[in-house]
Every structure is written in C-alpha cells, then in structure tokens.
Amino acid sequence: MPEQVKVGVPENGQVMARRLVVQRGVFVGMSPIVNDDLYVEFRKGSGERTRHRVALDKGTRISTNTYFGRFAASYWQRWTTVTEVEASLRIESEGRFRVRMVASDIAGHRRILETRDGLGSSQVALTSPLDKFVDGGALWLEVDSLDAPMTIDHLEWTVAAPETVRPVSVAICTFNRADDCAETVAALASDATVRDLVSSVYVVDQGNDLVKDRARFVEAADKLGEKLKYLQQPNLGGAGGFSRGLFEATSEGADLADVILMDDDILCEPETVLRLNAFANMTVKPTLVGAQMMYLLNPDFL
Structure with a gap:
C-alpha cells in the first residue's frame, strides 16, 4: 500500500x-x-x-x-x-x-x-x-x-481514500543537460514519501553528455534502486523521448495508469508529484493535467 x-x-x-x-x-x-x-x-x-x-x-x-x-x-x-x-x-x-x-x-x-x-x-x-x-x-x-x-x-x-490507490511513473526526456537532469532526479529521490508512491522514474537520455556519469545521479540511483530506469536512444526530440517514457511506463502492467512527463532542466519541487498523483486517483474520469512552472530566473512569477 x-x-x-x-x-x-x-x-x-x-x-x-x-x-x-x-x-x-x-x-x-x-x-x-x-x-x-x-x-x-x-x-x-x-x-x-x-x-x-x-x-x-x-x-x-x-x-x-x-x-x-x-x-x-x-x-x-x-x-x-x-x-x-x-x-x-x-x-x-x-x-x-x-x-x-x-x-x-x-x-x-x-x-x-x-x-x-x-x-x-x-x-x-x-x-x-x-x-x-x-x-x-x-x-x-x-x-x-x-x-x-x-x-x-x-x-x-x-x-x-478510494479502494485502491494507483502508483505513478515519472518520465524525463533529456538531451545534453546532464547536470540539470541529475539534479531533477536527485530532488525526486530526496523525499522518502515520494519515493514510496512512485512506481518508476524513467530517464530517456538522447544526448552524448550522459546523465549517468554525474555524481548526483549516482547518489539518486542508490536511493531509488530498481525504480530508476535509465534508457539511452538517438535524439528523437521531445516527442520521441517522452513517447519512449510513456511506452515503458504503460508496459509495466494493467495496474499503472498515471504518468508524469517532467522536464530535465527544472528546479523540481517533489511535493508536486504527491499532489498530482493524489489528484489523478480522485478524478471522475481519466484526465490530462497541465502543470505550471515558475520562471527559474525569477521564481516569484509563472
């Protein structure tokens, strides 16, 4: 549970x-x-x-x-x-x-x-x-x-609570933003509650400056364990990277229905994963939710 x-x-x-x-x-x-x-x-x-x-x-x-x-x-x-x-x-x-x-x-x-x-x-x-x-x-x-x-x-x-609570997968597409992506994965791994409710974190690396070589990614991998899935493929753009993440996540089994598509170069607030997952479990019907982001160079503004 x-x-x-x-x-x-x-x-x-x-x-x-x-x-x-x-x-x-x-x-x-x-x-x-x-x-x-x-x-x-x-x-x-x-x-x-x-x-x-x-x-x-x-x-x-x-x-x-x-x-x-x-x-x-x-x-x-x-x-x-x-x-x-x-x-x-x-x-x-x-x-x-x-x-x-x-x-x-x-x-x-x-x-x-x-x-x-x-x-x-x-x-x-x-x-x-x-x-x-x-x-x-x-x-x-x-x-x-x-x-x-x-x-x-x-x-x-x-x-x-509903009778069952679905877990959630996170799919991150990245291309040569290794430091930023490693920090994003590390932020997800830093919250024990978020780690528990996440089924998998897919990192689809389409670049040649690899995320897996970063120390912060290695630290996050120790916390996430088998939940962290690192995939490499040619640069197929955002559509190709996120589609790969969706494909992998929806191949996990019939019980998983929710996937968060996450940018690689954000300042990640892991609390949003808990809130999105809870909202998804309570919607009347399957729902696409558009997220907001604060402006990284001026975080007081959307």
Whole structure:
C-alpha cells in the first residue's frame, strides 16, 4: 500500500476510514533562490521555518494562502469525486493558539469557515465541504500563537481514500543537460514519501553528455534502486523521448495508469508529484493535467 494512504485504529479497535494525503504542509523550498513566502507567509510577528515544520514566536500569525500552501478547492470540486477535505496539523505550545480554515471565491474575497481555539500541545483538524467553489476559490489555514511560542508540523490535507490507490511513473526526456537532469532526479529521490508512491522514474537520455556519469545521479540511483530506469536512444526530440517514457511506463502492467512527463532542466519541487498523483486517483474520469512552472530566473512569477 503506498505511503500516502493511512489507516488508523482507535482505542476501541474499530478501523477508521482510510484517508488519502493529497497535500502536505511544506514551509520552505528545495533551493535558497526560491522565496519562502511562496510556501507560508508571516502576516505578523516572526519565526523560523524548515521543510515540514514552522516555529512561531509569541504573537505571530502565519497563513498558507500562498502558491504552494493553498488547497485548490475549485479544481478538486470540478474534476474529482471528493466532497469534503480535512486539514490536520500538530501543534506544540505551552500557551493559547487559534487555527482558522479560510476560503476564497473567484474574486479572492476571504471568508472564515471554521475556527479552533486551543491551549497547549494538541492535534487539530478542520474540515470543509467542497460545494461552494464551482466558480473558483481556494482553502487555506491561518494560525496564531496568542501568548506563547509554538511549533507546527505534520500539516496534511486529506480526503476519503478510494479502494485502491494507483502508483505513478515519472518520465524525463533529456538531451545534453546532464547536470540539470541529475539534479531533477536527485530532488525526486530526496523525499522518502515520494519515493514510496512512485512506481518508476524513467530517464530517456538522447544526448552524448550522459546523465549517468554525474555524481548526483549516482547518489539518486542508490536511493531509488530498481525504480530508476535509465534508457539511452538517438535524439528523437521531445516527442520521441517522452513517447519512449510513456511506452515503458504503460508496459509495466494493467495496474499503472498515471504518468508524469517532467522536464530535465527544472528546479523540481517533489511535493508536486504527491499532489498530482493524489489528484489523478480522485478524478471522475481519466484526465490530462497541465502543470505550471515558475520562471527559474525569477521564481516569484509563472
């Protein structure tokens, strides 16, 4: 069973409904050239952030109404079978805190859906139906540390899981961009959860400056193991390279249906693989999803 499907057993021994993690709280990017405010914003006060943990000083407010932080409710309502989403997070504090689930509409107007006040360390969960986003809008969290410092981690957006969760394959086509491609593969390999849910990573090398000769690729290969498939062929262009990746991925077996086509020279955010795979598993029908990219020389802009 892939890592992102979680089954819990409460004290009474009854099995809880399975939950599919569709988005994790990520608070800093994979590179220092990326603005951390694309992940979480300090609206007042200050604190420190690491990849999956954020610390708030006393009197601080953070918001996940950011490019990587908000939950794209309108897309999930329009294209998937999901009718409700839950956001849960772990809080460590010796003081009072407040957590809000906030929504927007197509015009960006803000409305508070649910508020939880608490004292001390606890697990907090807030839910929202996906029934008011047909014309656009998103969901996000706002958290206040009212009278003491606090930390937040294990922030997850989850939905009721389907009976089976398909894995996903990644196909990368490359031509003489060996350093960039090796870094992209290394980024995929760096996230243990992503490694677990990925069935295969196909690198179709059509050049003569080979990716396999790079140290970063060798390091990634150690982590990915047999999941990493390195293929060499003549330069048949992007169409030929990605078609080879699709051919290989769809030859794995009837259970695999989802493939991500990924550029070789990107600054890869591995969290997107988890989110794309979760979305693909919940769509009403097989769907082609067009991705976005930030401008690498100015990562604040699409």
